[in-house]
Amino acid sequence: MEPSALTEGVFYILLSLVEPLHGYGIMQKTEVLSHGRVRLAAGTLYGALNTMLERGWIRSLEGESDGRRKEYQITKAGKEVLAAEMERLNELLQNGRLILGE
Amino acid sequence: MRHNIVKVFPVWDFDREERWLNEMSQKGLALIAVGYCNYTFEDCGPGEYTVRLELLDNLPAHPESERYICFVEATGAEYIGSVFRWVYFRKRCSLGEFNLYSDYPCRIRHLNRVLWFIGCLCPVILANAVRFLFDFYEGWPDVFHLTTGLVFSLLAAFGVYGFLRVWLMKRRLKREHRLYE
Numbered sequence: 570m571e572p573s574a575l576t577e578g579v580f581y582i583l584l585s586l587v588e589p590l591h592g593y594g595i596m597q598k599t600e601v602l603s604h605g606r607v608r609l610a611a612g613t614l615y616g617a618l619n620t621m622l623e624r625g626w627i628r629s630l631e632g633e634s635d636g637r638r639k640e641y642q643i644t645k646a647g648k649e650v651l652a653a654e655m656e657r658l659n660e661l662l663q664n665g666r667l668i669l670g671e
Numbered sequence: 672m673r674h675n676i677v678k679v680f681p682v683w684d685f686d687r688e689e690r691w692l693n694e695m696s697q698k699g700l701a702l703i704a705v706g707y708c709n710y711t712f713e714d715c716g717p718g719e720y721t722v723r724l725e726l727l728d729n730l731p732a733h734p735e736s737e738r739y740i741c742f743v744e745a746t747g748a749e750y751i752g753s754v755f756r757w758v759y760f761r762k763r764c765s766l767g768e769f770n771l772y773s774d775y776p777c778r779i780r781h782l783n784r785v786l787w788f789i790g791c792l793c794p795v796i797l798a799n800a801v802r803f804l805f806d807f808y809e810g811w812p813d814v815f816h817l818t819t820g821l822v823f824s825l826l827a828a829f830g831v832y833g834f835l836r837v838w839l840m841k842r843r844l845k846r847e848h849r850l851y852e
Binding site: 576577578591592593596608609610611612613614615616638 | 725739742743745746747748768769770771772773774777781852
């Protein structure tokens with residue numbers, strides 16, 4: 570069965586990559602977007618980026634000579650994954666509000 | 672000024688080793704080089720650096736390891752050196768919090784690597800213990816075979832203890848991961 574929920578880290582990485590960013594840029598943007606709550610560590614980010622590249626959710630941009638500051642960008646497939654996750658989160662939120670009456 | 676310190680940490684005490692290196696940083700000694708049981712520090716401001724260490728899948732010279740080390744360096748950390756497959760990084764605290772893993776699956780995978788490492792080491796040590804003790808009883812009843820056999824037995828016992836210690840760490844993380852992302 571395909572896992573249905575993204576981790577917060579993956580969600581924010583995909584969201585950050587709406588514009589091309591390198592690894593450190595993703596870490597900084599994720600922290601800003603989550604108001605400092607989600608802090609990606611380098612090892613975790615490296616593994617996540619490789620997995621997302623394999624799945625075709627993101628692509629690495631050519632032109633970086635040494636690969637140290639390789640940039641990444643979200644793909645169409647990645648945007649679809651983001652949209653599906655937002656729909657899932659929205660359902661959680663709606664059900665929570667409905668039952669708690671808030 | 673440089674300071675050389677010889678200190679032994681068993682492989683399963685990597686968390687204590689990391690804590691000690693950060694305590695040294697708090698005292699104003701920044702790690703600049705590592706070797707087998709050998710650490711070189713230089714003076715720095717108290718708590719200027721955070722040090723992290725990690726066991727890689729491959730040796731640091733492997734292309735995948737090189738790519739990973741470059742990636743970590745590009746996030747503002749400095750690669751200090753390696754001991755076998757263990758790599759050491761440091762990062763200025765002024766650049767922000769420094770961790771290598773921020774999620775449970777990655778931490779658990781790292782502990783699995785450490786478990787494999789110890790798990791491969793233990794049988795070799797145990798085989799040597801058995802060999803020397805067997806030789807002592809069967810043909811060479813001298814002090815050398817007895818002492819070597821006992822030393823290997825002791826090391827094997829330490830190895831089993833280490834394996835259990837890391838396994839318990841992993842079990843705790845897995846339990847927490849059932850509740851939290």
